[in-house]
Amino acid sequence: MAGMRLPIPTLRRARGTEPGPISGLARLDRRTKRLTGRLRPGEIAVIDHVDLDRVAADSLVAAGVTAVLNVKPSISGRYPNLGPEVLIQGGVVLVDNLGEEVFQGIREGQVVSVEGGTVLLGGEPVATGVRQDAESVAKAMAEAREGLSVQLEAFAANTMDYLKQERDLLLDGVGVPDVQTSIAGRHVLIVVRGYDYKDDLDVLRPYIREYKPVLIGVDGGADALVENGYTPDMIIGDMDSVTDDVLRCGAEVVVHAYPDGRAPGLQRVENLGVDALTFPAAATSEDLAMLLADEKGASLIVAVGTHANLVEFLDKGRGGMASTFLTRLKVGGKLVDAKGVSRLYRQNISGSALLLLVLSAMAAMASAVAVSTVGKAYLTVVSEWWDNFVFQLSNLI
Structure with missing residues (x-):
């Protein structure tokens, strides 16, 4: 893979209603693995990660980010990488191909907004890319498989x-x-x-x-x-x-x-x-x-x-x-x-089956005690003890 330069297809936005705007604190790092350690729920991750892989995407979803802004294509077309699908399925907004303007125009901790494929800082546009959804990612993945x-x-x-x-x-x-x-x-x-x-x-x-x-x-x-x-x-x-x-x-x-x-x-x-x-x-x-x-x-x-x-x-x-x-x-x-x-x-016994087994064992033990001579005598002793306990308790009250 090293040294190979393949054409990068343009990821197209799927047809339909444009999603609403979102806002959050921006966290920036060109190394996604290093960035995930600083992210907090509700923040927006700004990354430089061509062909976003599944491990990185899993970390971003686990961090609870609301959006991922990528200066590079998340699917370049070289191969069907799994990261974008993970983000979309995790409910994370993904905007691709934003360019270097994002790293130049945004600083760590600033509040940014995302409207469609446009990133805004203080109401002013900083960069514009492509906002992905399930349909656009699926289409890009299909195109990438052709070059596998x-x-x-x-x-x-x-x-x-x-x-x-x-x-x-x-x-x-x-x-x-x-x-x-x-x-x-x-x-x-x-x-x-x-x-x-x-x-x-x-x-x-x-x-x-x-x-x-x-x-x-x-x-x-x-x-x-x-x-x-x-x-x-x-x-x-x-x-x-x-x-x-x-x-x-x-x-x-x-x-x-x-x-x-x-x-x-x-x-x-x-x-x-x-x-x-x-x-x-x-x-x-x-x-x-x-x-x-x-x-x-x-x-x-x-x-x-x-x-x-x-x-x-x-x-x-x-x-x-x-x-x-x-x-x-x-x-x-x-x-x-x-x-x-x-x-x-992995245990093949389900929780309900285990509970049923325990209840069945208790019922069998109770039946055995009830029908045996020793069991009846034991129940009589327990009954008398309970009656005495209730009587003493009522006297205290």
Whole structure:
């Protein structure tokens, strides 16, 4: 995908009544992942995110924003990315293709209004784009699917490039740091703040309680573990989305570095007084977590929120996702997607059926007590005790 320039189709507004205006405080950042940590319900997010992916859209919806103003096309036409559909289904207003005027004309915390596809500040228009709805997004997605074959070819080319670059790491584990966390022979749970991670973590509670796996958080995935009541054993990533408090939780920290050894996130970790190792590689942080767990002898690797299929690889919109494909081939049978584990542990007994079972057991016990000689004598004693209790209570009153 890297280096390919494909034509960007114009997203057209669907016919129908123009939605009403909305207003809110503006929050701006060119990195959507960094912005979501500052957003509050009712605010308006201003982003610079071509081909908005599902993970970013899920975060924006969870933050409770009323609108997303994108200076770039949310669907460029390169491939059918999933983010715009998530926003529309979540009731978030989406305005595309606003241009750089938005970042130049709006400051953090200013109150802006959105009328149709126009953004206004103090009643004056700042920029005009295209206000999307379900119909326009569906049409753009259909157009994007027509060019999917080109993206598959680019994905395959990136895969080969990565294989040549990281052959030693993939085949022999060269470059994997010597960590102190004991992994050999244990299950490892790797958590990425990605697809359906909250639901997956919730249904994995019985598994975590029984097997006590090594808990590895990939960047913001470490915060996800803490939010669910767990303490991560290890944190791996470039440290751009994990919070300071979680970095200080006592987990072993491994900073993802560029292949040339540069690690921009290392300085932040050291400033917090936390010791850290570096792991130079061209792969994604989630891939490094899997490769490290595999190289250190994990008996099973359970993945939460990671990318598991071709649609998710392409939705990430990065050539680097080729590493995820090869990493999964390398790890092989050790890797289990969290959705598979959750199906193994999900209880098939519904709440109503469980209640009926309890009531039936109580009724059976009551019947047994009522017909037996011992039961009748016991009921007589209980009846006398109750009568005496009521009599004493009435005297007190």
